[in-house]
Amino acid sequence: MKNIxxxxxxxxxxxxxxxxxxxxxxxxxxxSASKTEFTKFIKKSSFIIGHNIINxxxxxxKDCF
Numbered sequence: 279m280k281n282i283x284x285x286x287x288x289x290x291x292x293x294x295x296x297x298x299x300x301x302x303x304x305x306x307x308x309x310s311a312s313k314t315e316f317t318k319f320i321k322k323s324s325f326i327i328g329h330n331i332i333n334x335x336x337x338x339x340k341d342c343f
Contacts, residue, residue, distance in 0.1 A: 285300040
């Protein structure tokens, strides 16, 4: 399961990413608003999964994939 990342974003009403939360593998955790750091965190992942990734999260983090 280390190639799977579970992700959720928190976004302000103005559309600014306030936090990206993610977990992968055996519990590696990411919490930051930095898309650059998030891109590094997911770099070797095969799958990115989220509760509402298609209708919400992807429009804010799609440039990280």
